[in-house]
Amino acid sequence: MRRFTLIALPYLWLLGLFLVPFLIVLKISLSDLNLSIPPYMPQLDISAGWSGLMEFFSELDFENFVWLTEDDLYWKAYLSSLKIAVVATFLTLLVGYPVAYGMARAPSEWRPTLMMLVILPFWSSFLIRVYSWMGILSNEGFLNQFLLWTGIISEPLQIMNTTTAVYIGIVYTYLPFMILPIYSALEKMDDSLLEAAEDLGCSRLKAFWLITFPLSRAGMIAGCFLVFIPSIGEFVIPSLLGGSDTLMIGKVLWEEFFNNRDWPVASAVAVVLLMILVIPIILFQRNEQKQREAEG
Amino acid sequence: MRRFSWFNVTSLTLGFAFLYVPMLILVIYSFNDSKLVTVWAGFSTKWYGELFQNQAFLDAAWVTLRVAVMSSTIATVLGTMAAYTMVRAGRFYGRTLFSGMIYAPLVMPEVITGLSLLLLFIGIGLDRGVVTVVLAHTTFAMCYVSVVVSSRLVSFDKSLEEAALDLGCTPFQAFRLVTLPIIAPAVISGWLLAFTLSLDDLVIASFTAGPSATTLPIKIFSSVRLGVSPEINALSTIMIGIVASGVILFSLISKRNIARAEADARAAERT
Numbered sequence: 034m035r036r037f038t039l040i041a042l043p044y045l046w047l048l049g050l051f052l053v054p055f056l057i058v059l060k061i062s063l064s065d066l067n068l069s070i071p072p073y074m075p076q077l078d079i080s081a082g083w084s085g086l087m088e089f090f091s092e093l094d095f096e097n098f099v100w101l102t103e104d105d106l107y108w109k110a111y112l113s114s115l116k117i118a119v120v121a122t123f124l125t126l127l128v129g130y131p132v133a134y135g136m137a138r139a140p141s142e143w144r145p146t147l148m149m150l151v152i153l154p155f156w157s158s159f160l161i162r163v164y165s166w167m168g169i170l171s172n173e174g175f176l177n178q179f180l181l182w183t184g185i186i187s188e189p190l191q192i193m194n195t196t197t198a199v200y201i202g203i204v205y206t207y208l209p210f211m212i213l214p215i216y217s218a219l220e221k222m223d224d225s226l227l228e229a230a231e232d233l234g235c236s237r238l239k240a241f242w243l244i245t246f247p248l249s250r251a252g253m254i255a256g257c258f259l260v261f262i263p264s265i266g267e268f269v270i271p272s273l274l275g276g277s278d279t280l281m282i283g284k285v286l287w288e289e290f291f292n293n294r295d296w297p298v299a300s301a302v303a304v305v306l307l308m309i310l311v312i313p314i315i316l317f318q319r320n321e322q323k324q325r326e327a328e329g
Numbered sequence: 330m331r332r333f334s335w336f337n338v339t340s341l342t343l344g345f346a347f348l349y350v351p352m353l354i355l356v357i358y359s360f361n362d363s364k365l366v367t368v369w370a371g372f373s374t375k376w377y378g379e380l381f382q383n384q385a386f387l388d389a390a391w392v393t394l395r396v397a398v399m400s401s402t403i404a405t406v407l408g409t410m411a412a413y414t415m416v417r418a419g420r421f422y423g424r425t426l427f428s429g430m431i432y433a434p435l436v437m438p439e440v441i442t443g444l445s446l447l448l449l450f451i452g453i454g455l456d457r458g459v460v461t462v463v464l465a466h467t468t469f470a471m472c473y474v475s476v477v478v479s480s481r482l483v484s485f486d487k488s489l490e491e492a493a494l495d496l497g498c499t500p501f502q503a504f505r506l507v508t509l510p511i512i513a514p515a516v517i518s519g520w521l522l523a524f525t526l527s528l529d530d531l532v533i534a535s536f537t538a539g540p541s542a543t544t545l546p547i548k549i550f551s552s553v554r555l556g557v558s559p560e561i562n563a564l565s566t567i568m569i570g571i572v573a574s575g576v577i578l579f580s581l582i583s584k585r586n587i588a589r590a591e592a593d594a595r596a597a598e599r600t
Contacts, residue, residue, distance in 0.1 A: 039418070040418060042407065043414065046471070048430070051433065054448060054449040055441075058444060131340035131343075131344065135336075135344070139333060139341070149576075150345055150348070151348075153572075153573060153576055156575075157352070157569050158528070158529045158568055160531055160550060161352075161568060165351035166351055167557050168358065168366055168367060205348075212344075266441070267438075269531060269532070269550075273550075287440060287532075290444060290536075296448070299444060303444055303445070306441065307437075314436050
């Protein structure tokens with residue numbers, strides 16, 4: 034009996050507040066926009082019994098999904114979200130790898146402190162970390178002041194409200210997600226492999242390329258997925274740092290729902306976004322599984 | 330003995346500068362006297378004063394704190410139960426669906442979670458307010474808690490529990506007296522994680538809060554949309570300060586506990 038309650042309570046909670054809501058989204062994505070409260074139709078009328086149910090199902094259709102393919106805005110937004118996520122992930126890898134490498138090669142008594150310095154930003158507010166770049170990137174911001182002062186530029190650069198600012202925001206906020214898995218891959222590496230390579234006449238650069246880099250591949254893959262997956266549906270970063278020409282699907286969904294009040298289309302956007310995300314999520318799971326098998 | 334090489338020192342310095350300089354600037358300029366946020370005009374704490382005069386911010390902070398305490402506590406209980414079920418209960422009907430539902434919210438874009446919960450609340454006619462935000466935050470936070478707790482449960486020796494049962498404990502006593510003290514650090518970090526996730530959440534709260542329960546992130550977001558403001562800098566500084574001291578304190582305590590456990594182990598070996 035106790036065992037049953039133990040399983041049932043979290044199970045029912047997730048069914049009611051995770052699975053059912055998602056089925057509602059699916060259902061509304063097949064409904065039509067209607068000027069009423071709630072603003073979609075058909076409504077399920079339980080009192081009409083079986084015939085009511087049949088009528089309800091017959092009125093559901095894929096119109097909203099057809100609409101998504103017809104209107105430029107949506108598929109452009111999906112493509113541009115993917116592009117931004119890919120480029121930002123690559124940039125995060127470029128910034129994160131040397132830091133993870135430096136941490137793994139640091140004297141061992143330093144490592145716990147360095148670990149903590151990487152984790153600390155993760156605990157502080159995401160919103161505030163994105164916000165902190167607004168003062169740096171704006172036209173009269175600190176970056177432009179600095180560059181003007183050094184004389185590198187003579188006119189302020191327009192970075193704020195561009196896609197460049199979105200890249201900087203993503204790299205900044207997701208950097209710990211990239212550093213930690215690479216660090217844990219590099220930290221496990223056996224130093225004697227490098228010594229052997231040097232004894233056998235490899236230069237240090239060549240030893241890095243032939244030994245360290247391949248051995249850290251699993252960590253890099255994990256880090257890339259951890260940055261890529263949340264970047265696609267990102268809302269806060271493009272809406273604070275990006276401009277009107279930065280199209281990202283999370284922002285489109287938000288506007289469709291709050292500004293246009295088109296719930297069926299917003300739901301259809303959500304369903305398609307989820308279908309796009311399924312592929313990288315499955316690949317990520319596979320990579321993790323392979324890792325576990327290799328270790329255990 | 331490893332030493333720092335030049336290359337590593339440079340990459341670490343640049344990397345950590347990138348991570349910390351933006352927040353440092355934010356903190357420094359929260360003490361700026363000028364209304365212009367990028368021009369230094371002398372030291373002043375007047376923005377902190379104005380912040381504490383601003384009733385809207387204080388109300389939002391109170392709502393946020395209440396939501397975070399409630400949702401992280403419920404999430405810790407449910408998440409620990411879920412982790413225990415996943416690790417110990419063996420096979421049961423619908424296990425695959427259950428584990429799927431625990432992992433899915435971790436990768437679900439926030440806009441979708443928020444949208445789906447809002448549509449549910451409207452569908453069942455629940456008025457949006459503090460309760461709906463607590464329900465929403467509990468749901469995604471319990472999944473994080475269960476991941477943290479189950480990693481601890483996997484690594485600990487099941488025979489300790491079995492010994493307690495053999496010695497006449499009821500299953501609940503065995504859990505309370507043996508399992509819980511061992512997994513306590515994971516449960517506490519799960520609670521802390523759930524708490525900070527709730528404090529921080531903008532997107533899901535915006536969908537599920539409604540006008541009666543404006544949380545701090547919603548308030549911050551609507552005021553910074555148009556640009557940087559010194560009051561928000563002051564607020565950010567307070568929040569960064571609280572988080573930083575909390576994390577440092579927690580890590581010092583756990584370090585001390587580890588040191589004590591090691592000393593105990595050494596003493597036990599000698600006798």
